[in-house]
Amino acid sequence: MAQELDRAMSALIGGALGDALGMPTQLLSTSQIAASYGFVDGFVSPSENHPVSKGLPAGTITDDTEQTLLLGRILLESGGEFDHRRWVNALVDWEKDVKARGSYDLLGPSTKRAIDAINNGEPPEEAGRIGDTNGAAMRIAPVGILMPTQPVEALVAKVAETCRATHNTSIAIASAAAVAAAVSNGVEGGDWRDACARAVTAARLGARQGHWIVGADIAARIEWACDLVRGKAQAEAIRMIVDLVGTSVASQESVPAAFAVLEVAQGDPWQAAVISANLGGDTDTIGAIAAGMAGAHAGMARLPANHIAGLKGIDLDEVRSLATDLVAARGRISRGKDVAE
Template sequence: MAPAQQGADRATDRAIDRALGALMGGALGDALGMPTQTLSPREIKETFGRVTDFVAPRDDHPVSRGLPAGTVTDDTEQTLLLAKTLLASEGAFDDRRWVEVLVDWEADVKARGSYDLLGPSTKRAIDAIRSGVPPAEAGRYGDTNGAAMRAAPVGIIMPPEPLDGLIAKVAETCRATHNTSIAIASASAVAAAVSAGIGGTGWRGASALAVKAARHAGQHGHWAAGADIATRIAWALKLVDGRDRDDALEQVIALVGTSVAAQESVPAAFAVLSLAEGDAWQAAVLGANLGGDTDTIGAIAAGMAGACGGFSTLPADKVSRLRGIDLGEVETLVSALIDRRLGDQRQRMTAAS
């Protein structure tokens, strides 16, 4: 095999490892935060002490009761559904296909006996589309974190440069459910961090690109009142920099916030990524103990960390205990996403030469 081909193969293998790290890291954060989501930090401490491994939720948990320890939730399931929809969409993202996928998923979740896991923005948009509202208008009020929580596949399929191309693809995937400046900026930040990680950038560089992406993406979608996402992410990173970890986590809870609001949970996830120093499992642990939207914060933070470190850095014993996710299926999705990413890059290089 020619040296150039060997180098290309190694680059592809590294990209696949990091893309798999993004999706499986996200699953770890999701599953670890599953039993603590919606609980306050005090309730988490009283019930579990400190969550450092997969645990089952309380019998009276409003959302997760009955789920076995280590089970993934809507964060992971919708992320994988978005990956499949991206691969099935030729050219522009297929809004109607995506809405149909979400509707079918909601029906399947209820058939399995689970609780309604659609986020407020997604549910409102689907109800609007069912009432005849065009998909491009249905998401005009979606400003929560649903788009950001499932944005990793966009970061896998799209390279970080040109950044405007990545942001445009994020905006397409947000259009039907989260077509607001806040949601698009949040999802663009996460996708940019994942994309940078897959390209070989460490978590610090990925965070810097995320801030840049959020700043540019804020011009997309319908304007929504709320704090600027790029500014909030940069502020959250500065807030925890150099602080004792316990003190920093208290600052995240008290000042950044951990609700489903995108301008709280997404900056909180970047703060967690920093405090974990890019370690996916530590990001999952920190996210699980924050209170509030723990599974989403953990999934975003650990997913970005996994993209920057790779699947090979994830704890194999924890990955093997995940429930509700098929590693083989994820590997197949990742290979297809990376094939699309590298194929598009080759086409751009050929066109430019």
């Protein structure tokens, strides 16, 4: 239980570190990042004319972390069967709060589109039928903490449940399933080197869920991306990820990119965050996914305490409470009990 809790905390905090480090560099190119910041290896403030992050203090988390924590709580409140309506209502309320803070542009395209559709009266089960971007994968860590790696079918089914309202497509579910499987592998004490194989298995199953949508196979892309950068120096690997894998919000790019980052960082959470922040493109989400997966395998001792102290917009006591409850629920699932028992 103690190790699982430590890994669960590290997955959530690692994800927050990757998110916050990538916040000011998101949507920029690698050359723009270099010109503005040099090589980013610590929290920096976004430029005054940044398209979405302007005005946010250095170290501030974004929607990646906020939605992750929100999903974790809904999972626990739902019990054994994911409460679809509760999740939709929570997302709508969260979206209102984000708007009130002036940060609506930080919402991902699939989530924004689905929430708008739900607000306009579309049934939640239909709202996510074209959501294929990385929003589901970016917030899926709580499912990986909650669900054991075996049976993998149960893990993937829970992932698919949580995707229905915003990302109910084969590509998005496969991507989220891959990340959840990697996180689960870490929480149960697995080695980061096994994360890719776990992810590929889950992604293949996830691709059979939701509405089929055209796009490259997520499992094959993850496997290829990891092989592509294995053994490469960091600078060369960054170039390969940017030029060949891609760093956009498309699931087929950013999720394989996150697994490639995990490989280059050799499972180190902070290095995963740093590499991600310097890629350009969807740096905060790639960082949240990669550093979250690395954190799940590394534990809190491998996270930099000084940078955790620099995080803004996150309550660490709340994170610990969530991690504790998710790990307890994981134990009940392992024993064949109900999540909320």
